[in-house]
Amino acid sequence: VDPQQRERPAAPEPLAYGVFCGEGSSPRLGMRYGERVIDLLRFAECSLLDGVPEASRVFAAPRLNDFMELGPSAWSACLDGVQSAIDDDDDAIWTSSIPLDEVTLLRPFDVGDFVDFYASKHHAGTASKLLRPGSEIPECWPYLPLGYHSRGGNIVVSGEPVHRPWGQFLPKGAVRPVYGETQSLDFELELGFVVGVPSDGSPVRPADALAHVFGLVLLNDWSARDIQVFESRPLGPFLGKAFATSIAPWVVPVELLVDLRVPAGVQDPAPLDHLLVDIEAHVFDLPLEAAIRSSSMEVPDLVCQTNARHLYWSVEQQIAHLTSGGARLRTGDLLGSGTISGPDRLSRACMLEITDHGATPLVLSDGTSRTYVQDGDEVVIRGHGLGTLQSLVVAATRVPASSTSRDR
Amino acid sequence: VDPQQRERPAAPEPLAYGVFCGEGSSPRLGMRYGERVIDLLRFAECSLLDGVPEASRVFAAPRLNDFMELGPSAWSACLDGVQSAIDDDDDAIWTSSIPLDEVTLLRPFDVGDFVDFYASKHHAGTASKLLRPGSEIPECWPYLPLGYHSRGGNIVVSGEPVHRPWGQFLPKGAVRPVYGETQSLDFELELGFVVGVPSDGSPVRPADALAHVFGLVLLNDWSARDIQVFESRPLGPFLGKAFATSIAPWVVPVELLVDLRVPAGVQDPAPLDHLLVDIEAHVFDLPLEAAIRSSSMEVPDLVCQTNARHLYWSVEQQIAHLTSGGARLRTGDLLGSGTISGPDRLSRACMLEITDHGATPLVLSDGTSRTYVQDGDEVVIRGHGLGTLQSLVVAATRVPASSTSRDR
Numbered sequence: 001v002d003p004q005q006r007e008r009p010a011a012p013e014p015l016a017y018g019v020f021c022g023e024g025s026s027p028r029l030g031m032r033y034g035e036r037v038i039d040l041l042r043f044a045e046c047s048l049l050d051g052v053p054e055a056s057r058v059f060a061a062p063r064l065n066d067f068m069e070l071g072p073s074a075w076s077a078c079l080d081g082v083q084s085a086i087d088d089d090d091d092a093i094w095t096s097s098i099p100l101d102e103v104t105l106l107r108p109f110d111v112g113d114f115v116d117f118y119a120s121k122h123h124a125g126t127a128s129k130l131l132r133p134g135s136e137i138p139e140c141w142p143y144l145p146l147g148y149h150s151r152g153g154n155i156v157v158s159g160e161p162v163h164r165p166w167g168q169f170l171p172k173g174a175v176r177p178v179y180g181e182t183q184s185l186d187f188e189l190e191l192g193f194v195v196g197v198p199s200d201g202s203p204v205r206p207a208d209a210l211a212h213v214f215g216l217v218l219l220n221d222w223s224a225r226d227i228q229v230f231e232s233r234p235l236g237p238f239l240g241k242a243f244a245t246s247i248a249p250w251v252v253p254v255e256l257l258v259d260l261r262v263p264a265g266v267q268d269p270a271p272l273d274h275l276l277v278d279i280e281a282h283v284f285d286l287p288l289e290a291a292i293r294s295s296s297m298e299v300p301d302l303v304c305q306t307n308a309r310h311l312y313w314s315v316e317q318q319i320a321h322l323t324s325g326g327a328r329l330r331t332g333d334l335l336g337s338g339t340i341s342g343p344d345r346l347s348r349a350c351m352l353e354i355t356d357h358g359a360t361p362l363v364l365s366d367g368t369s370r371t372y373v374q375d376g377d378e379v380v381i382r383g384h385g386l387g388t389l390q391s392l393v394v395a396a397t398r399v400p401a402s403s404t405s406r407d408r
Numbered sequence: 409v410d411p412q413q414r415e416r417p418a419a420p421e422p423l424a425y426g427v428f429c430g431e432g433s434s435p436r437l438g439m440r441y442g443e444r445v446i447d448l449l450r451f452a453e454c455s456l457l458d459g460v461p462e463a464s465r466v467f468a469a470p471r472l473n474d475f476m477e478l479g480p481s482a483w484s485a486c487l488d489g490v491q492s493a494i495d496d497d498d499d500a501i502w503t504s505s506i507p508l509d510e511v512t513l514l515r516p517f518d519v520g521d522f523v524d525f526y527a528s529k530h531h532a533g534t535a536s537k538l539l540r541p542g543s544e545i546p547e548c549w550p551y552l553p554l555g556y557h558s559r560g561g562n563i564v565v566s567g568e569p570v571h572r573p574w575g576q577f578l579p580k581g582a583v584r585p586v587y588g589e590t591q592s593l594d595f596e597l598e599l600g601f602v603v604g605v606p607s608d609g610s611p612v613r614p615a616d617a618l619a620h621v622f623g624l625v626l627l628n629d630w631s632a633r634d635i636q637v638f639e640s641r642p643l644g645p646f647l648g649k650a651f652a653t654s655i656a657p658w659v660v661p662v663e664l665l666v667d668l669r670v671p672a673g674v675q676d677p678a679p680l681d682h683l684l685v686d687i688e689a690h691v692f693d694l695p696l697e698a699a700i701r702s703s704s705m706e707v708p709d710l711v712c713q714t715n716a717r718h719l720y721w722s723v724e725q726q727i728a729h730l731t732s733g734g735a736r737l738r739t740g741d742l743l744g745s746g747t748i749s750g751p752d753r754l755s756r757a758c759m760l761e762i763t764d765h766g767a768t769p770l771v772l773s774d775g776t777s778r779t780y781v782q783d784g785d786e787v788v789i790r791g792h793g794l795g796t797l798q799s800l801v802v803a804a805t806r807v808p809a810s811s812t813s814r815d816r
Contacts, residue, residue: 112520113561118643132642140638143585144576148643149557149650153521153738154609165733166611168552168680177551179680179732201562201651203574227733230548234540235526235556236644242557243609243734272576272587324587325573325635326651330561 016250027062042096051077105249111152116336119313123341145313165243167227182224189349192219195333209319218248295376310342424658435470450504459485513657519560524744527721531749553721573651575635590632597757600627603741617727626656703784718750
């Protein structure tokens with residue numbers, strides 16, 4: 001390794017896990033260290049990683065799931081091993097790592113069940129009014145961290161383009177739906193919690209919930225509002241949310257973020273006993289932001305500045321609620337927080353809220369305006385320590401079935 | 409093999425795939441043949457199964473997924489190989505098979521995304537009115553096969569007991585919810601379609617949809633109506649459906665059931681082009697029934713007699729709709745039809761409809777009555793050629809978190 005490259009990152013982001021593919025190497029596990037990625041397979045070969053059983057198998061897998069299944073002692077052993085080598089300036093850190101710009105980052109894990117919650121009260125209040133004029137925050141909302149299952153099979157990683165989806169919706173004033181490209185493609189800035197430790201169907205108490213979490217990842221829950229509104233009564237969002245959900249390539253171990261936990265706000269009404277945390281509910285003090293760059297812009301415009309501490313329902317309460325009726329957790333399950341909007345206008349974390357469902361268009365620095373996201377826009381989400389999640393929106397290129405069959 | 413056991417089944421059910429565990433043998437793939445299960449690993453060793461690559465790997469797996477990933481040519485090769493051996497009265501059939509009563513049948517596949525549709529118009533109409541007095545069939549229902557994602561991680565197999573779930577609901581007249589045992593535990597008689605061939609996010613045309621299906625399985629989508637009603641606006645059913653979904657142990661290859669396809673009823677309004685089948689929509693002429701046996705009864709009472717031909721939306725249309733916006737199919741995805749109620753009273757296929765949400769209790773032959781399913785009841789679902797799906801409902805034994813924390 002060139003000595004010039006051998007510089008410790010000045011203010012390093014926390015270590016984080018990902019899956020990468022280097023030139024001529026198969027996809028495998030890596031750990032982010034500054035602007036480099038440590039090839040864990042090579043690291044385990046040239047350094048001691050006691051406590052990670054079957055390292056040559058789990059690190060050679062193209063997904064984190066096998067490693068996550070080893071459980072918390074193996075996770076800690078891996079982190080400790082890498083951290084010690086960094087502290088000792090061990091050669092293994094440098095001989096087993098590659099500059100980030102020489103690798104491709106892949107989706108870090110295979111997703112089992114994907115639950116998306118609705119844990120920001122600011123978002124739930126505003127979104128209810130905007131999507132369904134006249135409706136208020138749902139009556140059950142104050143009593144439980146409301147959520148729904150979404151599509152685990154359509155989780156993509158930062159850098160993968162997102163195609164504008166087709167779907168059925170009611171054009172304004174129409175009485176019959178059309179099948180066409182969505183006219184209201186939205187992003188939603190969220191945090192994803194990745195389940196590492198499974199559960200057997202017994203309720204998980206809030207105090208024990210974080211022990212099931214492997215790590216945190218930035219998440220963008222793409223939404224087609226017109227499709228969502230048409231389909232969602234009474235069974236909830238379906239295809240309006242199922243075409244793509246983007247995640248960042250880095251999963252940050254929850255143990256590296258525990259110092260960022262702060263007490264959540266007061267919950268009124270008080271949750272029922274099984275959702276009460278022993279001391280108090282905690283949220284993460286994690287600054288988050290979203291930006292949009294049109295194809296004519298060099299630098300993205302900041303459109304949202306928020307913080308994970310604005311969430312009303314903590315992840316512990318989300319897990320306690322999810323498991324309160326017998327639902328089992330599997331390694332690889334993904335729990336989205338829901339849109340993390342805060343109390344002020346700049347903290348609105350999706351276009352639905354930013355533009356008041358199109359009534360207050362957003363003007364970008366290139367002079368163009370937006371009611372929703374346009375083709376050619378890049379949506380960039382950043383989170384303190386969590387890296388960057390960027391996705392280019394591309395035109396719907398798919399030939400819908402109707403055009404094909406019409407030709408025959 | 410005892411020659412007495414070597415009798416061909418008189419009116420055999422179709423061959424079907426499952427996962428079994430024999431005495432001293434690890435879980436592996438089997439094929440139902442009458443009252444026996446053919447150990448496919450042993451069969452492949454003593455007979456020719458050209459066209460099933462890596463037979464020793466995929467047949468030794470504790471789930472069908474690896475075999476399903478091989479694709480339709482391998483599926484046909486396996487069926488053809490077994491059928492030829494049966495036709496030739498090949499010794500391999502007998503030397504590689506075991507009586508069914510000597511094995512344990514396991515959940516046949518790992519479930520990716522589980523979508524539950526709402527494809528019976530009879531059910532959608534009745535259920536809407538009963539669950540939400542004053543509401544009609546949803547406005548979008550006539551235009552698309554409505555569905556929602558449910559929990560793949562809580563799919564259990566026939567024979568596994570189902571625990572009455574806890575959850576939050578509003579007791580009658582109350583203004584605040586309680587967290588308690590559901591008072592309205594229901595079954596739902598459904599068909600499950602198992603995805604074998606994945607898709608890449610392009611829309612699948614109805615005419616091509618069945619080619620993605622590996623097989624059919626009986627399905628019971630357990631529902632806690634009080635929990636479901638409290639939580640489901642606006643995000644749809646969540647924990648009221650996530651505690652358990654039971655499936656039969658046998659997945660019947662779709663190619664063995666194509667002769668049962670019959671034209672579906674007229675669809676009015678006509679579906680949009682992308683949901684139109686070239687000729688016409690097809691459904692399966694599959695008689696189905698549900699029965700309940702209380703702990704004091706010997707024989708279960710028939711409570712529902714219906715037929716899969718009563719479905720309004722065909723599985724081809726379900727798949728075409730699901731993929732119409734970019735959702736990808738993965739091997740192991742499960743598509744539930746929704747409750748298969750028919751036009752007459754006996755064809756109502758869940759307790760919600762059978763008892764009019766409790767208003768018309770069901771009287772069993774032991775003299776007891778039911779508004780919903782009680783602890784100790786066994787729910788038995790049978791389908792022509794699909795085997796039996798039986799589940800015992802047991803009391804909620806879990807200690808809810810609140811009781812625990814109160815003691816400390």
